[in-house]
Amino acid sequence: MPFKRYVEIGRVALVNYGKDYGRLVVIVDVIDQNRALVDAPDMVRGQMNFKRLTLTDIKIDINRVPNKKTLVAALEAADVKNKWENSSWGRKLIVQKKRASLNDFDRFKIMLAKIKKAGVVRQELSKLKKQTA
Amino acid sequence: MAPKQRTPRTSRNPDLIRGVGKYSRSQMYHKRGLWAIKAKNGGTFPTHVKKAADAPVAAKPPKFYPVDDVKKPLVNKRKARPTKLRASITPGTVLIILAGRFKGKRVVFLKQLTSGLLLVTGPFKVNGVPLRRVNQSYVIATSTKVDIAGLNVEKFDDKYFSKKVEKKKKKGEGEFFEAEKEEKSLLPQEKKDDQKTVDAALIKSIEAVPELKSYLGARFSLKAGMKPHELVF
Numbered sequence: 001m002p003f004k005r006y007v008e009i010g011r012v013a014l015v016n017y018g019k020d021y022g023r024l025v026v027i028v029d030v031i032d033q034n035r036a037l038v039d040a041p042d043m044v045r046g047q048m049n050f051k052r053l054t055l056t057d058i059k060i061d062i063n064r065v066p067n068k069k070t071l072v073a074a075l076e077a078a079d080v081k082n083k084w085e086n087s088s089w090g091r092k093l094i095v096q097k098k099r100a101s102l103n104d105f106d107r108f109k110i111m112l113a114k115i116k117k118a119g120v121v122r123q124e125l126s127k128l129k130k131q132t133a
Numbered sequence: 134m135a136p137k138q139r140t141p142r143t144s145r146n147p148d149l150i151r152g153v154g155k156y157s158r159s160q161m162y163h164k165r166g167l168w169a170i171k172a173k174n175g176g177t178f179p180t181h182v183k184k185a186a187d188a189p190v191a192a193k194p195p196k197f198y199p200v201d202d203v204k205k206p207l208v209n210k211r212k213a214r215p216t217k218l219r220a221s222i223t224p225g226t227v228l229i230i231l232a233g234r235f236k237g238k239r240v241v242f243l244k245q246l247t248s249g250l251l252l253v254t255g256p257f258k259v260n261g262v263p264l265r266r267v268n269q270s271y272v273i274a275t276s277t278k279v280d281i282a283g284l285n286v287e288k289f290d291d292k293y294f295s296k297k298v299e300k301k302k303k304k305g306e307g308e309f310f311e312a313e314k315e316e317k318s319l320l321p322q323e324k325k326d327d328q329k330t331v332d333a334a335l336i337k338s339i340e341a342v343p344e345l346k347s348y349l350g351a352r353f354s355l356k357a358g359m360k361p362h363e364l365v366f
Contacts, residue, residue, distance in 0.1 A: 103365060104239075104277065104353070104365075104366050108344070
């Protein structure tokens with residue numbers, strides 16, 4: 001029940017609403033009870049309401065409001081990109097994006113692949129069933 | 134004097150706001166150098182020699198004056214041109230036909246005819262769609278393209294697809310019913326050969342891509358959970 005992810009300077013968060021939907025940002029300062037100053041390598045530093053942010057497990061080591069150079073260096077040092085892309089949450093988002101961008105031909109190829117895989121699985125299963133029977 | 138090639142000249146009089154120029158008439162006179170043109174031409178503007186107008190032909194008074202004024206039809210400058218082709222449809226695009234007996238079939242686009250309709254082929258061997266015309270509105274363009282280089286579709290136009298006009302037969306009472314039954318038209322061999330030549334080249338490029346042949350042979354349908362407005366084609 002206790003909180004595990006805290007709003008703190010250096011907390012990496014995911015934007016869940018608005019123009020920057022889906023972007024990973026770093027909280028670099030807290031403005032007041034509702035708003036934080038967020039920054040990301042490809043974004044102009046700006047304020048965002050906490051309600052627009054979903055905190056992640058990732059935290060980096062920075063001082064309050066670093067310059068862009070320091071922020072980018074800290075992100076590199078903590079290897080945030082790889083940590084995110086290997087986490088189950090990050091992987092899920094990548095798969096969702098891929099699925100949404102599939103071509104009609106891609107969907108067809110995936111359908112064939114699924115059928116093939118199911119066929120192989122079913123064969124193995126029947127083999128195992130025969131063994132135990 | 135042959136007209137000189139000159140770049141389209143923007144106005145020398147910039148707009149302060151719409152309708153109000155920065156320079157007055159006299160300032161513009163000076164800017165355009167009309168004083169220099171006048172000076173070069175001895176005090177007046179150069180003029181073309183006016184063509185001697187032909188003496189008006191004596192028109193006979195009309196025999197008949199209509200009672201009410203006859204209205205002239207409004208001028209219509211519209212030109213008929215083929216429907217604008219969507220940017221996503223280029224020769225070789227795979228299209229999904231949405232209506233008609235081939236609905237759901239995935240088909241290869243060849244070219245747009247002068248009537249605006251799209252010339253399309255299955256290929257026939259792959260999915261049973263022959264060389265056919267289809268309207269752009271009844272088609273979804275996918276982003277899959279087939280290599281169509283080297284395919285000559287010049288000979289196909291709207292006339293190729295028009296219905297054959299038969300000579301009118303004289304209708305005798307007895308012959309009337311029998312004649313109607315015999316008129317089943319067979320596809321001329323020439324059209325079958327055209328289909329074969331077009332498809333031969335196409336099928337080679339189709340087989341170069343794995344699984345494309347079975348893709349073209351399958352029909353498209355919406356399944357559960359598919360949202361057309363969110364699908365990327």
